[in-house]
Amino acid sequence: MPDLALPDTSVPDPAGLLLVTGGAGFIGSAIVREALGLGWRVRVLDSLRADVHAVRPSDETTPVIDGVSLDDSRVEFQLGDVTDPEAVAAALDGVSVVCHQAAKVGLGVDFLDAPDYVASNELGTAVLLAGMTRAGIGRLVMASSMVVYGEGSYRRASGADGQAGGQTSEEVDPGAGPETDVHAGAAIRPPARLQSDLEAGRFDPLDPMTGLPLIPALISEDDPLDPRNVYASSKLSQEYLAASWARSTGGRAIALRYHNVYGPGMPQNTPYAGVASLFRSAIERGEAPRVFEDGRQRRDFVHVADVARANLRAVESTAVDSTAADSTAVDSTAVDSTAAGVGSSFRAFNVGSGTVHTIGDLAEALSRWSGGLEPVVTGEFRLGDVRHITASSERLRAELGWQPSVSFDEGVREFASAPLRAAVQSS
Numbered sequence: 001m002p003d004l005a006l007p008d009t010s011v012p013d014p015a016g017l018l019l020v021t022g023g024a025g026f027i028g029s030a031i032v033r034e035a036l037g038l039g040w041r042v043r044v045l046d047s048l049r050a051d052v053h054a055v056r057p058s059d060e061t062t063p064v065i066d067g068v069s070l071d072d073s074r075v076e077f078q079l080g081d082v083t084d085p086e087a088v089a090a091a092l093d094g095v096s097v098v099c100h101q102a103a104k105v106g107l108g109v110d111f112l113d114a115p116d117y118v119a120s121n122e123l124g125t126a127v128l129l130a131g132m133t134r135a136g137i138g139r140l141v142m143a144s145s146m147v148v149y150g151e152g153s154y155r156r157a158s159g160a161d162g163q164a165g166g167q168t169s170e171e172v173d174p175g176a177g178p179e180t181d182v183h184a185g186a187a188i189r190p191p192a193r194l195q196s197d198l199e200a201g202r203f204d205p206l207d208p209m210t211g212l213p214l215i216p217a218l219i220s221e222d223d224p225l226d227p228r229n230v231y232a233s234s235k236l237s238q239e240y241l242a243a244s245w246a247r248s249t250g251g252r253a254i255a256l257r258y259h260n261v262y263g264p265g266m267p268q269n270t271p272y273a274g275v276a277s278l279f280r281s282a283i284e285r286g287e288a289p290r291v292f293e294d295g296r297q298r299r300d301f302v303h304v305a306d307v308a309r310a311n312l313r314a315v316e317s318t319a320v321d322s323t324a325a326d327s328t329a330v331d332s333t334a335v336d337s338t339a340a341g342v343g344s345s346f347r348a349f350n351v352g353s354g355t356v357h358t359i360g361d362l363a364e365a366l367s368r369w370s371g372g373l374e375p376v377v378t379g380e381f382r383l384g385d386v387r388h389i390t391a392s393s394e395r396l397r398a399e400l401g402w403q404p405s406v407s408f409d410e411g412v413r414e415f416a417s418a419p420l421r422a423a424v425q426s427s
């Protein structure tokens with residue numbers, strides 16, 4: 001087994017060198033800013049994908065990318081691809097921890113994107129982990145996603161009351177059913193929604209036994225994993241690779257499953273942009289935000305600054321021998337159920353604000369704060385979309401001491417006028 005660099009103390013290394021792959025991106029650049037604020041020196045490895053960055057630095061040594069100045073003596077920028085072993089080896093030189101954000105993101109256009117997802121995300125992670133093994137670096141934090149779960153978590157309606165147990169939701173879906181239903185409240189994984197149901201406006205997943213709408217619940221890291229598209233399977237594959245690496249090298253890896261991240265620097269209107277920036281872009285063009293389905297899809301919108309803070313908490317925590325201190329810190333999800341080797345571990349965490357909002361709420365709040373047109377609920381749908389998915393971030397709060405600091409109202413109000421990343425011209 002390679003002798004990886006695993007410090008035994010719980011003292012983080014603020015003077016150390018942190019490699020942020022994808023550090024010129026929306027979330028990566030927020031992580032760079034947060035790390036600098038905590039005293040880290042940072043190296044960025046980013047290929048500046050042409051379908052992501054409209055603005056490319058004219059001089060690679062002093063880039064200013066999407067509003068983030070990397071022309072800072074504490075930040076070293078390396079233009080390169082994580083699939084390139086030589087670029088990765090150079091980027092890892094002198095590094096103590098890796099924060100891996102580089103990926104091809106979003107749902108993509110069609111299946112022809114599959115090789116690009118697999119290369120950037122799966123091969124890129126494998127090359128990075130092999131490079132870390134060669135360089136003797138044993139600490140990894142990686143960006144994963146809520147998409148590894150597929151649909152959200154649901155419970156059977158409890159007949160007359162229809163209450164969503166244990167939720168922080170503002171809205172509870174109606175669930176009228178027989179009062180004597182012995183299955184009420186049981187967890188259930190709904191099958192994929194049928195096109196015929198969606199066309200008829202039946203958007204909520206139905207209980208196959210009773211035909212009633214299921215009650216959405218908060219998803220936890222122990223819920224089943226069910227990636228339903230190429231991007232999602234590539235993110236889960238990244239987790240499996242990290243878990244295998246930890247097991248075989250004795251390294252420590254943390255996967256952060258981000259929910260719907262929003263905030264300044266989000267990409268504009270591309271097939272890869274999140275719904276928040278699609279609404280923002282529509283409002284800026286003087287158009288009404290178009291809300292699909294009935295607008296009642298439930299999501300957890302988490303601010304990019306809080307995601308960056310979660311990453312730095314995770315980075316610091318990889319300095320702690322969690323397996324020695326607390327056996328419950330060994331992951332119990334399907335990804336990895338055992339720690340392997342002294343001090344090695346893989347652990348996945350949801351990163352969500354903990355408050356539930358609907359996509360319609362988001363469109364309304366953005367229109368309100370930016371003085372734009374009222375949203376239009378169109379009833380359109382995309383077959384691959386999940387209906388509800390909202391996070392329990394209790395594990396992140398309890399084990400890493402993280403908590404969100406930007407409320408939905410505050411974050412959306414700021415986002416309504418925040419700069420977005422320049423639009424990429426379609427070729």
Ligand SMILES: NC(=O)c1ccc[n+]([C@@H]2O[C@H](COP(=O)([O-])OP(=O)(O)OC[C@H]3O[C@@H](n4cnc5c(N)ncnc54)[C@H](O)[C@@H]3O)[C@@H](O)[C@H]2O)c1
Nearest residue numbers: 022025026027046047048049081082102103143145258261
């Ligand atoms: N934005 C979200 O809501 C969200 C949600 C869940 C997970 N994530 C994950 O968070 C991470 C960051 O996403 P983001 O929203 O900041 O995306 P982004 O596209 O803004 O940033 C990704 C960055 O990685 C770079 N990159 C891509 N492929 C690369 C490669 N092969 N080699 C080197 N650099 C490469 C891009 O140039 C870009 O700067 C990704 O891993 C993504 O899967 C994002």
